[in-house]
């Protein structure tokens with residue numbers, strides 16, 4: 001029987017157990033994917049810790065992977081055994097050697113995209129695509145604020161926004177991360193654990209503020225991000241690495257006519273057509289060198305707990321992938 005990382009209760013990284021699991025036969029529209037590389041996302045930390053109660057327990061974490069189709073159900077038309085694929089899914093189960101999944105979650109991998117690169121950037125790159133091309137369309141000359149700019153999604157956002165001609169301001173936790181954010185196209189980088197990022201953003205933009213703030217940090221930055229917005233600027237709060245945002249009065253948006261979104265990327269990818277269009281845009285951006293996957297650190301699937309400890313440590317800039 002194949003192995004997977006099973007969690008029986010929420011908690012610290014040590015709740016992640018390497019156990020044997022059964023893999024059922026694929027039903028009509030399902031395929032069996034044998035994983036070659038599995039993506040590790042901050043979302044997995046929220047689910048493991050219990051901040052998100054979206055995984056039925058006991059259950060297998062993980063929302064994305066790349067691998068090879070091993071078997072297909074009777075009504076699968078889009079994929080054949082041997083196809084190289086990647087997927088993102090709301091139904092979890094990626095921290096496993098192999099799994100069954102509906103064909104609607106899969107895309108074919110282009111030959112120039114390796115399994116490791118796909119697992120490292122598929123979900124993060126789709127998130128960047130949705131934020132930059134759908135939630136708020138970044139335009140030439142826009143001031144763009146990216147929090148956690150040296151994180152997985154952050155580095156991709158900075159590169160993509162810079163390519164579009166935006167002027168990108170990044171916030172980061174450490175000087176080493178500042179170097180990574182500058183290399184990814186940030187014009188200015190703020191060490192937001194030491195400096196007042198609101199004052200710095202207003203200073204850098206000569207008092208104007210930013211047209212869009214991409215905020216995945218949540219609790220610690222949300223209200224500051226609102227203060228950084230230009231008139232008619234948009235705040236996309238797409239994560240809560242520091243904790244959930246406190247409730248607030250919608251009327252706070254009125255004085256500068258600001259707008260706010262709390263995007264769930266999976267809703268932008270909810271049909272096979274939407275997923276494949278976003279994936280094509282992502283793979284094009286990768287091929288054209290608009291974005292680069294950067295450093296990728298591989299960790300054995302059985303050591304998934306170590307990957308979580310590293311992700312939560314805030315020390316690293318490399319993307320993490322699990323290898324079965």
Ligand SMILES: NC(=O)c1ccc[n+]([C@@H]2O[C@H](COP(=O)([O-])OP(=O)(O)OC[C@H]3O[C@@H](n4cnc5c(N)ncnc54)[C@H](OP(=O)(O)O)[C@@H]3O)[C@@H](O)[C@H]2O)c1
Nearest residue numbers: 041042148151152153172173216238239241242264265314
């Ligand atoms: N809405 C969606 O559908 C969607 C989809 C994908 C990802 N996301 C979100 O996007 C964000 C980025 O995901 P990722 O996988 O690429 O992670 P990541 O950015 O590589 O890691 C999270 C970063 O958040 C920063 N951070 C700030 N406060 C923190 C705290 N108290 N604890 C830990 N980290 C803290 C850290 O950067 P510094 O050290 O530089 O502060 C850390 O590196 C996550 O919040 C994730 O939930 C949302």
